[in-house]
Amino acid sequence: MAESGRAQAFTAVVGAATRRIVVVPLGDDRYQVTLDDQAPLLVDGRRTGPLSYSLLIDGRAAEVHVLARGDDYTVASGGRAHCLKLLDERALRTRKRGAGDGDRELRAVMPGKVVAVLVEVGATVADGDGLLVIEAMKMENEIKATRAGTVTEIHVKPGQAVEAGELLAVVDD
């Protein structure tokens, strides 16, 4: 289904590593893929479902299932889950360059109830410090700072119910 087209370059962030990947669609489900400075690969990538691909690379067969949410990609393959960020050139340009790598805003990942707030506004926290405790699905989950900084906002109180995505706290530089 893929028509041939121009080369597209991506920067992939996998854990601490950054990799460069250039893909040239050749048409007929074929792609030339160049990873970092390796020799280009000829990839036969046939879509087998909304999120599924059968890949043939030099006679080797593999299946991958890819879910993308914004720049975040989850790839399931061989019983393993791979999480990575994939940024095209435009995304790279617009990506904010801040001091901290983690998120400023901490949001609830699932609905739950706030059990405890462990810090106060003004507190200095390190990356990984516990900020508050949320109970969801009968389990207590500590919400941790993902960057070092100062707690500038706390939006919840113990006992309060929170929805998924709700802003809990803000850590600024």
Next chain:
Amino acid sequence: MGTSPSERPPFRRVLIANRGEIAVRVIRACRELGVESVAVYSDADRAALHVRLADHAYHIGPAAPAESYLVIDKVLDVARRSGAEAVHPGYGFLSERAVFARACTDAGLTFIGPSPDAIEAMGDKVAARERMIAAGVPVVPGTAEPIESDAEVERVAKAVGFPIMLKAAAGGGGKGMRLVTETGALSAALRGARSEAKAAFGDDRVYVEKAILRPRHVEVQVLGDTHGEVIHLYERECSIQRRHQKVIEESPSLAIDAATREAMGRVAVQAARAVDYVGAGTIEFLVDQDRQFYFLEMNTRIQVEHAITEAVTGIDLVRAQIEIAAGRPLPVRQEDVHQRGWAIECRIYAEDPHNGFLPAPGRIEALQVPTGIGIRDDSGVYEGFEVSTFYDPMISKLIAWGSTRDEAIARMRRALHEYVVVGPRANVDFHLWALQHPAFLAGDVDTGFIEREFTPSAIAAGGDLPLIGAAIHAILRTRTPATTGPAAAQRSPWVDAARREALRG
């Protein structure tokens, strides 16, 4: 053994007071028996698999279990309206509530399980322990009575000798449980156990027992009928646990030898007889490094991990439950129960091994379930279904059978390799890690295995393939689809999906 297809069904209609995979499991047994099934569902479960597969389905309230699946009156009202003759409680929810079993009986319904008295006798850990001691069942040394005063706890702890375990009298699921290795740590641990027990069960009484270090969790399946017969169906090893909850089980167990196996089976039957047990039940034991075994508790219901017993004994436990409840005799005699081959179960959960195994619910965007020789997948979900935050985040139970343990492990690894869950984070990779761990391969595991051996970095994924797949997907998801011609019509489902995704992104 069992009924032939021409035999009269044990009941006309059975209500299943549960959801998820166990409701599906019971519905399947009902259909095989020619029994009509009645499902109940909350707001969150209108489109759940058990509703889709049942013969009848009734709404019972909001998503929160306390307002739906746990409300006895609502369940009984559906039973009355639907014309059900019997109620299968599954596991969890109302399954071990004597008051529910009694309410069913009072409403003229058959409760598919033991008597309310048996549930009650085994439900209070302290009472159960006394009962078991009286029946000659070995228990871990400690107190039979719940202890109120802190001073008394200290006295008993010293008498039993450290290390000791503090346990909530009304406990379960690891709540209100503390290991104490020395006198100095006792008072803090006691405070913690009491407050946790109070919060979870409204009862802060604890009891003290000798801690078994590196214990193995081995349980014995029993079946009793209404004619006074009780048999056991051998053991399941459930030592691989996280958060005091089982995640991998196998049968048989490498923790015990033939003599211990026979002794445990005998004792399990003794324990079940002591409470005139009817139906399927499980006697849980701790086994220490010297193969001494101690009664832990009895689960008066079908267990999550029952399928591995079915795989090695060939006996359909859920079907047996229903037939027993209808007054039929046990499907087999003790001497005809044999363990054949080896079975392993991996519980596939929507949870994140990188984040303390915390639940990671969400919509299942893609699901590919393994099949093939020796593989069984008992699931309550499907592609497109939302794993809700309201309930247990189990996606399915994957069961592998092999003629030997090695074969069962190889099949399980093969099946895990095929298993695809996209959307919620699932623990498939954790299982792959566990099933190649030298200690697991040697059968040398205990309940501390995960805590001691597992680090998230052990399942760090790598390789170029995911990158290549992601990049190709990135190109296709942003490409505007062709709007004319048959090719466009053909590819519409995935184009739609990609569009949905792009919009959400």
